[in-house]
Amino acid sequence: MDFDLSDEQQEIVRQVRALCENFPDEYWREKDRKAEFPGEFFRAIADAGYLGIAIPQQYGGSGLGVTEAALVLLEVAASGGAMAAASAIHLSIFGVSPIVHHGSEEQKRRYLPSVARGEFHVAFAVTEPDAGNDITHIKTAARRDGDSYVINGRKVFTTKAREASKMLLLTRTTPFDQVKRKTDGMSLFFADLEPAAVEVRELEKLGRAAVDTNLLFIDNLRVPVADLVGEEGRGFHCLLDGLNPERILVAAEAIGIGRAAITRAVRYAKERIVFDRPIGKNQAIAHPLADSHTKLEAAELMMLRAASLFDRGKPCGGEANAAKLRAADAAFEACDRAVQTLGGYGYIRDYDVERYFRECRLTKIAPVSQEMALNSICEHVLGLPRSY
Ligand SMILES: Cc1cc2nc3c(=O)[nH]c(=O)nc-3n(C[C@H](O)[C@H](O)[C@H](O)COP(=O)(O)OP(=O)(O)OC[C@H]3O[C@@H](n4cnc5c(N)ncnc54)[C@H](O)[C@@H]3O)c2cc1C
Incomplete structure (x- = not known):
């Protein structure tokens, strides 16, 4: 049993702490007051290589574990950046893990290196107004049409939808009443947050004003089959x-x-x-x-x-x-x-x-x-x- 961080882990902590000194409380107070996304901080974290900390090396990341990712997020929050700082980068660090573990080789090569470099933002659209904690009752439906799916529905609490150009989107491809197990029949997509098909409406909230959380109205969003993550029906x-x-x-x-x-x-x-x-x-x-x-x-x-x-x-x-x-x-x-x-x-x-x-x-x-x-x-x- 060893309770000490390794030298490499201690170095990560030291470096993140030093980076965060460039973003003092005054910076976060101002971002909170203006409800403005901390783009400079996101870029600094991306340029230092921390967005890809848990992405495998062959796809442009550092190939480290959840332990190292947790150390980064702890330091970022402890700097005074709190939830605004953590949420600005959390989804790039963690959100793409379904692609790392279940994505096709083509998806990994195409998307993971750019996520690690911070070239685009990622959102995670799972929660729905009528489902809440019971994810199996989501109603957003994806219907196969040739070599794409057509998706309709609503999502709520989708963080960073205003910045993101891609979202991990959970849908039902088989209705709840036609599946044997209620966790079957759902499918996950790495879909474009296409403004023509997705209306994003920001929610005002108690805190973390710098990082937006939104309602999504999805109307005939067309997603190529190539952007289905894992098998159809196995999204959950x-x-x-x-x-x-x-x-x-x-x-x-x-x-x-x-x-x-x-x-x-x-x-x-x-x-x-x-x-x-x-x-x-x-x-x-x-x-x-x-x-x-x-x-x-x-x-x-x-x-x-x-x-x-x-x-x-x-x-x-x-x-x-x-x-x-x-x-x-x-x-x-x-x-x-x-x-x-x-x-x-x-x-x-x-x-x-x-x-x-x-x-x-x-x-x-x-x-x-x-x-x-x-x-x-x-x-x-x-x-x-x-x-x-
Ligand atoms: C700021 C913010 C950002 C978020 N970002 C995202 C995001 O990016 N993507 C995303 O998909 N989701 C996001 N969420 C949603 C979040 O992850 C929760 O899943 C969501 O808030 C839960 O749904 P609900 O609020 O409808 O709760 P409900 O399911 O309606 O539950 C309401 C209350 O009842 C309690 N409750 C319900 N069932 C039981 C039970 N069986 N036993 C005991 N207690 C129970 C719950 O604990 C809760 O306190 C975000 C939420 C917030 C507030």
Whole structure:
């Protein structure tokens, strides 16, 4: 058992931290205020080679694992970039994993090198207004027509659809009532986000204004058969492999935001003098910060263990769900405590902790809610009967 990062991993952490110093809190505060995509940051991360960190070397990436991708996203979030920074790059780092694992040789050669170089943005269109967490009830339909498919339907919460020119799009090719198993009959496409056939309507949200999330209205979108990922009818199974790494990466992002909040709060608690002493001398201020620090450390150990299991090809469902659950809770509590430590200033935008607080709330909802993570642990770890 070795709890230390390798030299190579420590170097990744050092380099990402140094890169992020060029994008301080002021940069992210401004992007949040203007609801403007952090294009300069995306380009810097792409040019440094981190978008392709988990893409195999023969397709232009670094061929490293989820562990290294998690370290990148943790540092990016911890820099103060929080969810805006992480979400700007998350889908290029992780979103194309169905193509890496299930795509044709032609798709891998055609798309992966340009994703790694950041030549285009990728969106992930799975969730639908009438399906929510129950993905098997999606209604977006793809109908074969010659050497292409014609797709109609609606998607919701599609992040980065305004920037993206391609999206991983989950559809039904066989209606729900005609399949033996409800997870069959769905197909995944790497489709063009073609403006003539896809209307993108942005949703206003609590936080992470810099990275858009949208409603999509898809009307007769024609997608060539060559852009079907994996086999027709096996789309859900192509996505399944990606669920655990996605949970691990979101856990890393949450831990990073929590760490940013505690760092800012500790600095403030040392400097702010009230009643002739730094407020950090009061245990009512100091203990919650120390408590949150240890909870974030514990969540990081769980996250790294889940990542290490995944990278060694071992089952990690229980560990990945537990890491995301604990990380999201620890981060939210840390951000809340940071706001409290800064008192009135914690509520003011110039002090940044309110931004972390708003942005980290997302990790309790997406990509999987705390309730659904608990459901998975109940069923697959504890062996309790499925409750839904
Ligand atoms: C900012 C943001 C960005 C997102 N980006 C993307 C994206 O890029 N692509 C994409 O496809 N999706 C995206 N999502 C969607 C996200 O991944 C969730 O899947 C989605 O929010 C869940 O669907 P819903 O909100 O309709 O929840 P519902 O399924 O309606 O659930 C509502 C609540 O009920 C609870 N619940 C439901 N069923 C059960 C049960 N059986 N037991 C216990 N509790 C239950 C849930 O936990 C949740 O708290 C994003 C969401 C947000 C908010």
